Amino acid sequence: xxxxxxxxxxDRELAALRAGDEEAFLALVNRHHGAMLRVAGMFVxxxxxxxxxxxxxxxxxLRGLHLFEGRSSLKSWIFSILVNCAKARGLRESxxxxxSSLDPTPEEDAPSVSPDRFREEGDRWAGxxxxxxEPWPDARVESSELVAxxxxxxxxxxxxxxxxMSLRDVDGWESGEVCEHLNIxxxxxxxxxxxxxxxxxxxxxxxxxxxxxx
Amino acid sequence: MTRSxxxxxxxxxxxxxxxxxxxxxxxxxxxxxxxxxTYCDWCRTYLEQMRQVLVGAGExxxxxxxxxxxxxxxxxxxxxxxxxxxxx
Amino acid sequence: MIAFKFxxxxxxxxxxxxxxxxxxxxxxxxxxxxxxWIYACRRRDLPYWLDDxxxxxxxxxxxxxxxxxxxxxxxxxxxxxxxxxxxxxxDYAQACALRARELALPHVPDTVRxxxxxxxxxxxxxxxxxxxGPTSRTAEYVADAANNALHVGPATTSYIAAMLASSLGGxxxxxxxxxxxxxxxxxxxxxxxxxxRAGS
Numbered sequence: 001x002x003x004x005x006x007x008x009x010x011d012r013e014l015a016a017l018r019a020g021d022e023e024a025f026l027a028l029v030n031r032h033h034g035a036m037l038r039v040a041g042m043f044v045x046x047x048x049x050x051x052x053x054x055x056x057x058x059x060x061x062l063r064g065l066h067l068f069e070g071r072s073s074l075k076s077w078i079f080s081i082l083v084n085c086a087k088a089r090g091l092r093e094s095x096x097x098x099x100s101s102l103d104p105t106p107e108e109d110a111p112s113v114s115p116d117r118f119r120e121e122g123d124r125w126a127g128x129x130x131x132x133x134e135p136w137p138d139a140r141v142e143s144s145e146l147v148a149x150x151x152x153x154x155x156x157x158x159x160x161x162x163x164x165m166s167l168r169d170v171d172g173w174e175s176g177e178v179c180e181h182l183n184i185x186x187x188x189x190x191x192x193x194x195x196x197x198x199x200x201x202x203x204x205x206x207x208x209x210x211x212x213x214x
Numbered sequence: 215m216t217r218s219x220x221x222x223x224x225x226x227x228x229x230x231x232x233x234x235x236x237x238x239x240x241x242x243x244x245x246x247x248x249x250x251x252t253y254c255d256w257c258r259t260y261l262e263q264m265r266q267v268l269v270g271a272g273e274x275x276x277x278x279x280x281x282x283x284x285x286x287x288x289x290x291x292x293x294x295x296x297x298x299x300x301x302x
Numbered sequence: 303m304i305a306f307k308f309x310x311x312x313x314x315x316x317x318x319x320x321x322x323x324x325x326x327x328x329x330x331x332x333x334x335x336x337x338x339w340i341y342a343c344r345r346r347d348l349p350y351w352l353d354d355x356x357x358x359x360x361x362x363x364x365x366x367x368x369x370x371x372x373x374x375x376x377x378x379x380x381x382x383x384x385x386x387x388x389x390x391x392x393d394y395a396q397a398c399a400l401r402a403r404e405l406a407l408p409h410v411p412d413t414v415r416x417x418x419x420x421x422x423x424x425x426x427x428x429x430x431x432x433x434x435g436p437t438s439r440t441a442e443y444v445a446d447a448a449n450n451a452l453h454v455g456p457a458t459t460s461y462i463a464a465m466l467a468s469s470l471g472g473x474x475x476x477x478x479x480x481x482x483x484x485x486x487x488x489x490x491x492x493x494x495x496x497x498x499r500a501g502s
Contacts, residue, residue, distance in 0.1 A: 020295040022288065029287055034276035051283060058287055062294040111229070118225045124439050124446075124469075127223025132256035133263060141266050150270040169271035175236065194232035201260075201267050219468050219477040220370065237337060244337075245370060248317055252351055253457040 010074050018065060029058070032075065035171045036082055038163050039181055043086035045093055053089050057082040079181045112198035136208050146204065153203035157196050164189060165196035222250045227257050231264050303361045304380070305342040305372060306494070308353035313379070316353050325357075325379040332375070336366060339373035344497045347371050349464075349484035352457040356386035356492075385492050395451035395459040396424060397487055402447035402463040403427055405480075409440045409470060424448045443469065460484050 016024035036057065040050040060081045068077055117131040140146060154162050154170075163182070167173040179189050222230070227250055233239045234247050251258050279287075309315060313322040323329065331338045342359050343351055350370050358381050361374035407419055410431075417430040418441070428448035434441035443466035450459040464484070468477035488494070 020291075022291060025291050026284070026288065029284070030279060033279045055283070055286060055290070059290055059294075062291065111225075112231075113225070113228045115225070118223070124442055127225040128254075129224045129256045132224075133259045135259050136263060136266065146266065146270040147273045150267055151274050154271075154274075165271070169268050170274045170276070172272065190232060190236060190238065193236075194229075197232060197264060197267060198228070200271075201263055204267060204270075205263065219465065219474055241337065241368075245368070249350055249370065251317065252353070253461040255454070255458075 011070075014065075014068070014070070014074060028074075028078075032078060035167055035173070036079070038166055038171075039079060039082060040086045042159065042163050042182060043083070043090040049089060049093070050086075053086045054082065056089075057085045060085060076177065076180070079177075083181055083183075110195075112194070113202070133205060134209065136204075140208060149204045149207050150200055153200040154196075156203065157199060161192050161196035161199070164192040165200065168193055169197070220246050220249055222246050224250075224254065224257050224260075227251075227254075228260060231261060234261075235264065235268075303363070303365050303372075303374075304495075305344060305359050305361055305365075306348060306383070307342045307357045307359040307377075307379070308348075308351045309355045309357060311354045313355060313357070322357075322379055325381055328376060328378045330376045336373065339366070339375050340377040341371050341373050342377065344372060345489050345494055346482060346485045346497060348488050349460050349481045352391075352460070356383040357381070358383065383492055383494075390491060391456045392451075393491070394484075394488065395456040398456065398460040398463040398484060399424055399427065399444075399447040399451040401480075401483065402444050402466050403431075405463070405467055405470065406431075406440045406444045409438075410434055410444070411438050411441070414438075414441060418444065424452050428452070439469065440466065 013024055013028065017028070033054070036054045037047070037050050040053040040057075041047065044050055044053060057078070061078050064081070068074070072080075117129060119125050119128050119130045136146075154166060157165065164178055167178050168175065175186060175189055175193075178184070179186055182189075184192075227247060230239060230243065230247055234244065239247060251261065309322060314320070315322065320329075329340060331340055340359075340361065342361055344367075347370050348356075357379045359377050359379055361372070362376040363374070365372050365374045403418060403421075407415060410418060411434050414430055414434045417433065418427065421427040421430045425448075428445045431441045431445035431448065436442070443462060447459050447462040447466065450462055460481075464477045464480040467480035468474065470476060472479070489496075
């Protein structure tokens with residue numbers, strides 16, 4: 001999870017950047033690198049192109065640094081530059097910009113949990129669990145195993161879901177930041193997040209259940 | 215019949231978990247959600263697992279930037295510094 | 303206003319995980335965000351929110367009243383109701399299951415009524431009710447209530463009893479009436495003061 005940067009800290013960071021402080025620059029790069037690749041990846045075809053876009057965005061950031069007035073946060077400003085670069089590159093690649101790919105598809109209506117795990121219509125407890133979740137063993141939840149499984153599960157998700165969940169739950173973004181930079185509605189953001197989290201939970205459950213206790 | 219009482223089914227609850235955690239449920243639905251949790255250990259387990267997933271996600275360490283890219287960005291920064299008179 | 307609040311073991315809020323401080327220490331929620339207010343029970347709300355620990359809580363005005371709970375922006379725990387313990391929870395679950403049988407008797411098949419009425423304990427009730435098989439949903443509810451009282455706990459058992467009551471035709475009103483019966487049982491056993499305002 002990236003550390004939230006307070007207003008005063010951001011002012012200091014900005015001053016250091018403008019003064020040409022390499023440490024400050026690298027810290028900023030490292031903090032946002034994963035999220036920048038993710039966001040860029042939503043607009044362009046490949047990882048290599050996304051890396052290019054990130055680099056191009058930093059050039060834009062540095063060029064514009066003297067114009068940055070702090071009306072938005074530094075982070076928000078950096079990502080708006082990134083998105084502009086990525087969109088432009090996406091258009092040149094004649095790839096559809098993700099407004100469409102970020103709309104929940106019919107697949108998004110798929111249930112979070114398989115319907116056969118609930119009691120059937122007509123049962124007195126219709127819709128209640130028939131195959132309920134078993135608590136995960138503490139030892140495995142507290143180990144690095146769970147973290148690794150969540151990471152593995154994220155890789156299996158469709159890109160829009162993976163991007164939204166990673167930005168929210170790995171990078172610690174607010175929902176408003178995700179909506180702004182991916183240009184999606186609050187509702188869409190939540191649908192994508194819900195599908196993603198539900199699938200990740202199911203993935204972890206499958207692994208922990210199938211492998212049994214250690 | 216069950217619709218007349220303040221309740222949800224488990225199947226409905228699992229679709230509301232994100233709205234609940236995001237504090238986006240209307241108050242009546244939130245009450246139904248919590249009334250259900252009070253008597254349903256299974257759904258409490260489900261919600262707990264969702265929270266465990268979120269904690270796990272928060273602990274994922276981002277892949278470090280590749281050294282080549284880091285060096286390239288640093289070079290960009292130094293160019294900019296020279297060009298803009300940064301450091302002054 | 304003095305009200306009640308159920309908490310998990312160690313005075314932890316069941317949904318938010320908030321760790322309540324020692325009795326007497328005030329806790330404040332954002333006054334302008336009623337969603338975040340401190341929730342509590344009137345006496346009549348108790349059966350809906352069972353948990354391990356029962357506390358008396360003082361709520362500062364304004365107290366907002368809803369159908370199954372009340373809320374306030376500021377509150378403090380006063381003292382734990384020590385009599386709400388494992389033993390009493392078991393007794394309460396059993397009382398709810400017995401009450402389920404009582405409500406069900408006029409509605410179960412003749413073939414099982416006598417055995418169900420005579421069943422001396424929860425195991426026998428569950429067995430007698432199960433003999434009605436899937437032909438009687440009412441009997442199935444009674445078996446569910448008895449089994450849950452034995453193996454699961456009071457929150458589930460009392461919910462099943464209230465569901466049974468509503469299934470006999472009265473819907474929401476019957477469900478809430480059964481909850482009111484349960485609230486009286488708890489209040490009597492714990493000798494709780496009546497709700498300060500209309501209700502109970």
